[in-house]
Amino acid sequence: MPPRTLFEKVWTAHExxxxxxxxxxxxxxxxxxxxxVTSPQAFxxxxxxxxxxxxxxxxxxxMDHSTPTRTDQVFGNVPIKVDAAAKQVRxxxxxxxxxxxxxxDMRDARRGIVHVISPELxxxxxxxxxxxxxxHTSTHGAFGALAFGxxxxxxxxxxxxxxxxQRKPKTFAINVEGxxxxxxxxxxxxxxxxxxxxxxGGTGYVFEYRGSTIRGLSMDERMTICNMSIExxxxxxxxxxxxxxxxxxxxxxxxxxxxxxxxAVARWRALAGxxxxxxxxxxxxxxxxxxxxxxxxxxxxxxxxITARIPNDAAHAASADAAxxxxxxxxxxxxxxxxxxxxxxxYMGFHGGEALLGKPIDVVFIGSCTNGRLEDLQAAARIxxxxxxxxxxxxxxxxxxxxxxxxxxxxxxxxxFKDAGADWRESGCSMCLGMNGDxxxxxxxxxxxxxxxxxxxQGVGARTLLVSPLTAAASxxxxxxxxxxxxx
Amino acid sequence: xxxxxxxxxxxxVIDSSNIDTDQIIPARFLTTTTxxxxxxxxxxxxxxxxxxxxxxxxxxxxxxxxxxxxLVAGRNFGCGSSRExxxxxxxxxxxRAVISTEIADIFRSNSLKNGLLPITVDESTAEWLLHxxxxxxxxxLANMRLTLPTGVSVTFPIEAFARHCLLNGIDELGYxxxxxxxxxxxxxxxxx
Numbered sequence: 001m002p003p004r005t006l007f008e009k010v011w012t013a014h015e016x017x018x019x020x021x022x023x024x025x026x027x028x029x030x031x032x033x034x035x036x037v038t039s040p041q042a043f044x045x046x047x048x049x050x051x052x053x054x055x056x057x058x059x060x061x062x063m064d065h066s067t068p069t070r071t072d073q074v075f076g077n078v079p080i081k082v083d084a085a086a087k088q089v090r091x092x093x094x095x096x097x098x099x100x101x102x103x104x105d106m107r108d109a110r111r112g113i114v115h116v117i118s119p120e121l122x123x124x125x126x127x128x129x130x131x132x133x134x135x136h137t138s139t140h141g142a143f144g145a146l147a148f149g150x151x152x153x154x155x156x157x158x159x160x161x162x163x164x165x166q167r168k169p170k171t172f173a174i175n176v177e178g179x180x181x182x183x184x185x186x187x188x189x190x191x192x193x194x195x196x197x198x199x200x201g202g203t204g205y206v207f208e209y210r211g212s213t214i215r216g217l218s219m220d221e222r223m224t225i226c227n228m229s230i231e232x233x234x235x236x237x238x239x240x241x242x243x244x245x246x247x248x249x250x251x252x253x254x255x256x257x258x259x260x261x262x263x264a265v266a267r268w269r270a271l272a273g274x275x276x277x278x279x280x281x282x283x284x285x286x287x288x289x290x291x292x293x294x295x296x297x298x299x300x301x302x303x304x305x306i307t308a309r310i311p312n313d314a315a316h317a318a319s320a321d322a323a324x325x326x327x328x329x330x331x332x333x334x335x336x337x338x339x340x341x342x343x344x345x346x347y348m349g350f351h352g353g354e355a356l357l358g359k360p361i362d363v364v365f366i367g368s369c370t371n372g373r374l375e376d377l378q379a380a381a382r383i384x385x386x387x388x389x390x391x392x393x394x395x396x397x398x399x400x401x402x403x404x405x406x407x408x409x410x411x412x413x414x415x416x417f418k419d420a421g422a423d424w425r426e427s428g429c430s431m432c433l434g435m436n437g438d439x440x441x442x443x444x445x446x447x448x449x450x451x452x453x454x455x456x457x458q459g460v461g462a463r464t465l466l467v468s469p470l471t472a473a474a475s476x477x478x479x480x481x482x483x484x485x486x487x488x
Numbered sequence: 489x490x491x492x493x494x495x496x497x498x499x500x501v502i503d504s505s506n507i508d509t510d511q512i513i514p515a516r517f518l519t520t521t522t523x524x525x526x527x528x529x530x531x532x533x534x535x536x537x538x539x540x541x542x543x544x545x546x547x548x549x550x551x552x553x554x555x556x557x558x559l560v561a562g563r564n565f566g567c568g569s570s571r572e573x574x575x576x577x578x579x580x581x582x583x584r585a586v587i588s589t590e591i592a593d594i595f596r597s598n599s600l601k602n603g604l605l606p607i608t609v610d611e612s613t614a615e616w617l618l619h620x621x622x623x624x625x626x627x628x629l630a631n632m633r634l635t636l637p638t639g640v641s642v643t644f645p646i647e648a649f650a651r652h653c654l655l656n657g658i659d660e661l662g663y664x665x666x667x668x669x670x671x672x673x674x675x676x677x678x679x680x
Contacts, residue, residue, distance in 0.1 A: 016674040017667060023649050026667050028674055038571065040521035045661075066519050084519035091521050135570040135594060151572035151598035152523075153660075161664045163671055167647060199506055200564035200590055233567065235593050299506050299567075336618070340505050340562065433569075435515040442538070454510040454568060456533045 003274035005171050006240050007206045010146040010271065014129045016163055024165040030128040032058055032158045033114045034101070036092040037065045037435075038133025042156035043095040053099040055162045060123060061096045061103040063089050064113045066436050069398050069425035073437075074106055081437050099159075112401020112427040115139040115369040119223065120403050122252025126241035126268040131158060136369045136451065137236075138229040142222035143249075144241035144271050146206070149230065170280035172205035172234065176213040178288030183485035185379065186221040187371060187449065187468035189213070190228045191293035191303045193285060199301040202234030205281065208273065209239050213287040219248040220375040227370045228451050231300040240272040292484060294356055295453045295466040297344040302453075304356070306471065306483050312352035314341035347455055348463050349443075356465075356481050362444035364395045364476040365458070366469055367425075368432040371449035372400025374407050376469045381413045383473035383487050389421040390479025396438065397422045398430040422476075434459045447475045491657035492603050493629055495584045497557035500547055501621035505562035509595060512566070512574040526573055527580030548581075552622055557584040560617045564588070566595025566606075575599045585627050587634070589614045600650040601660060607634060607644045616640075630655055 004012070011027070019025040032055075039061070046053065053059060066085035072078040080086040089106065096103035104111040110121065115136055118124045126144035131137060133155045140147035150164065157164055174193060180186075207229050214222070222239050229237030246265050249255045256264040291305040302317060304310065311317045314337035345351060366372075366380050377399065389395045397417050399405040405427055408414050417424050431438040432450035434457065440446040442461025449472050450457075453464040467475070470484035477487065517529040534546050542549045559578070565588040566574060575598050578586070585605035596606040605627060609617070616636065617623065626635040629651060635641040653660055 016670050021648060022652070024647070026664065026670065028671070028678075037518050041523050041572070044522070049661075065515075082519060088519050088521055133570060133572075135568065137570075149570035149594055151570055151594060151601065153572060153598065153601040157661055157664055160661060161668065161671060162675075163664060163667070165649065165660055165664060199567060200592070203564070203590060203593055230568075230594075233564070233592060299508070336503065336562070337505075339503075343504070433510075433515040435518055452508075452510070452568060454508045456514055457510050460514070460533055460538070 003276040003278070005273040005277040005279060006144060006208055006238050006271055007146060007171050008277070009273070010127055010129065010144070011168060013127065014146070019168055024167045026163050027129060027166045028163055029131050029158050030058060031060070031118070031123060031130045033118055033130065033132035033137070034059060034061045034155065035065055035114050035132070035134065036063045036088045038152045039095065039155055040088065040091050041152045042159055043099065045156040046099070046159055051160050053101060053159045056100040058162060059101045059159070060118065061092060061101050062111055062114050062117055063092055063106060064427070065429045065433065067106065067428045068437050069428045069430045070437070071426055074426040085436060109402050112399075112403065113369045113372060113429055115223070115227065116372060116400035116404065119143065119219070120252065120401060122249050122255035125249065125255070125264070126245060127271050131164065135230045136227050138234070139223050139227040139369055141226040141229065141236050141238040142219060143245055144238060144268065146236055146238065148235040169235065170205045172202060172207050173279040173282035174207050174209045174285065175282060176209065176211040176285045176287050178213060178286050180213065180287050180290065183470060183488050184290050184292055185468040185470060186217055186224045188290055188293040189285070189287060190225045191295065191300065191466065192290050194228060194232045194300050195293070195303040196283060196285065197232045199231060199299050200233040202229065202232040205234050207232070207234045207237035208279070209237060214239055215242065218375060219244060220373040223373065224370055228300065231451060241268045242272070292468060292471050294471065294481065296348065296350055296356060297341070298347055298453055298455050300451065300453060300466060302344060303466070306357060306481070310345070310350055310352055310354050310356065314338050317341065357483060359481045360445070361393060361447050361475055361480060363440050363446040364393060364472050365398070365431040365446060365448040365450060366396070366472050367398030367400065367430055368450040369400065369429070370451040371469050372398060372404065372427070374404050376449065377404065377408045377413050379469040380473040381416045383470060383477060383484060384420040384422070385416050387420055387477045389476050393476055393479050395420070395422040395476040396425065396431055398425045399427045401427045431458055433457060434462070440464070447472050447481065489603060489657045489659055492605070492654045495557055495605060495627040496625070497584070498555070498622050498624050499558045499560045499587070499617060500553040500556040501560045501618055502547060503562055503618050506564045506567055507561050508568035509566055509571050509574040510568055513571065513577040515569075518571060518573055520573075523576045525580060526577035527582070530577040530581045555582070557582060558587060558625055558627070559583050559585070560587045560621070562588065562618070563590045565591050567592040570594045570598070572598040572602070575602045575604045579604050587614070587617060600647065600654070603654060605629065605646075609634060609642060609644055613642050
């Protein structure tokens with residue numbers, strides 16, 4: 001057998017039927033994660049066809065997107081403000097009960113953002129295929145799983161058959177070497193990668209993050225990297241499982257136990273790509289050269305080092321196509337690119353050539369499936385300990401899960417946040433996508449640890465700058481965009 | 489599903505790259521539990537002003553856009569969130585095909601499953617289309633051929649099975665369910 005990549009091993013092991021020129025592969029799905037927003041239409045299809053969920057035990061449901069994060073709304077009697085959101089939550093409760101699916105409902109101690117809870121339960125395991133009606137499903141690739149986002153029609157396909165029709169994607173090696181400098185985090189690394197690859201450079205590919213820098217990362221850190229693969233266009237991003245992976249999973253509630261554990265680890269060790277395996281594309285990243293990164297535009301590829309200035313035009317943006325399609329040549333294409341670039345800066349209220357450091361801010365959001373895990377909160381606490389949020393700035397800290405919340409409270413992090421003047425909430429997607437009551441007002445600047453700075457993502461007219469938890473916390477304290485290295 | 493063989497229509501052009509699904513339909517409209525009626529919210533933040541009135545500068549609010557079934561857009565259309573509400577909103581509005589030089593993976597897959605044609609073309613064809621809004625364009629799915637009013641005709645790629653399903657009105661789930669015995673065999677072999 002020719003040498004194979006990690007992706008190829010996982011893909012082949014899940015081929016019920018291989019693809020042909022005329023038909024896609026039938027790919028078996030080991031774990032199907034669902035939430036309230038993208039599942040109702042799929043349940044409706046099942047009902048209309050009188051079909052059951054074929055493998056309910058391979059399906060796990062939570063509620064995270066449209067749920068409130070205020071404690072009085074989750075545990076008190078204060079109703080969810082938006083009627084439609086309340087209805088959506090009730091619909092998931094009804095669907096899960098009717099189709100026999102395990103649901104972590106609003107008051108369940110295991111509830112949280114879908115991509116945070118599955119790993120912490122040990123439900124996410126190496127070598128699995130994992131799908132969810134959510135593009136950040138790529139997060140689970142940190143464990144050496146093939147995990148990708150799907151639409152609601154495909155959610156229905158998995159419900160009915162536990163399989164998907166898929167064309168085999170190409171492979172893309174992201175080789176990262178060198179040590180990250182103090183104050184530079186995996187969030188900065190993935191933003192730099194997106195800046196280099198471009199927001200569509202990964203379309204049609206599965207990324208594999210490799211190299212000594214990646215090997216040296218914790219699981220929380222690896223999840224931050226894989227989470228944002230989709231922001232470069234790649235549906236999935238994977239990291240070969242190793243001892244760090246196994247140590248994380250051991251004793252997790254749904255990880256194998258005893259003899260099963262030993263057998264599983266032996267199987268998982270064999271997943272790493274063969275040494276001579278060939279990728280369809282690759283890039284090399286020097287982690288040691290990176291500084292904290294920050295976005296300045298309206299997609300995650302419009303990103304610079306925090307001490308750099310905003311580029312003057314599209315041609316000088318970090319990557320060839322970060323802002324635009326400059327793979328196109330010719331004066332007309334370049335002019336069109338600049339129109340799009342200028343529109344993005346106009347939305348943000350910025351000008352080319354400006355420095356970002358020192359710009360005033362309004363809101364800071366620390367949380368999301370990208371940066372809502374315990375290590376992210378520990379990083380924020382390093383900066384916030386003994387300091388206060390600047391007057392006029394609102395700092396919202398939202399744990400990725402109820403488990404993260406309990407752990408942060410037990411470790412004293414929550415007290416540090418409250419003492420600093422932060423608003424400490426129940427878990428959920430919260431201000432990452434502004435569909436649950438947590439929003440940024442029009443025109444306000446939001447320093448956010450989330451994953452998307454699209455127009456209106458955090459609220460109509462909101463201006464989002466994506467950063468690491470360190471940069472977010474430092475900026476909250478100073479009330480302006482701040483290099484966290486000055487406060488460490 | 490109704491068979492889909494051809495789309496023939498004038499185009500509406502949004503000359504912007506990286507149009508993400510949050511622009512196509514903002515997240516605050518995703519609290520729905522059905523697929524119907526999302527056309528009103530298509531491009532909501534570009535289409536309507538803060539007071540809810542139509543923004544006359546946005547192309548979909550101009551008379552020239554009425555009845556257009558083909559949307560031409562800049563590179564990397566449909567990036568971002570996996571929300572199938574994006575193709576649902578486009579279809580409910582009346583769009584049957586999207587043309588760009590590049591279309592994001594999940595959006596493309598979602599579109600094909602709903603009878604919205606994701607058409608990728610070369611740079612020069614895209615350039616022509618972007619500069620000729622309202623052009624009468626013919627998309628022939630059977631022959632994978634796009635014809636401009638100038639008579640220029642180019643082929644476009646489209647996944648073979650999705651094309652077969654669209655042309656014949658076949659539901660992909662029906663095909664997948666016809667493979668249940670293979671799926672069961674696979675599960676037994678893997679001790680599921």
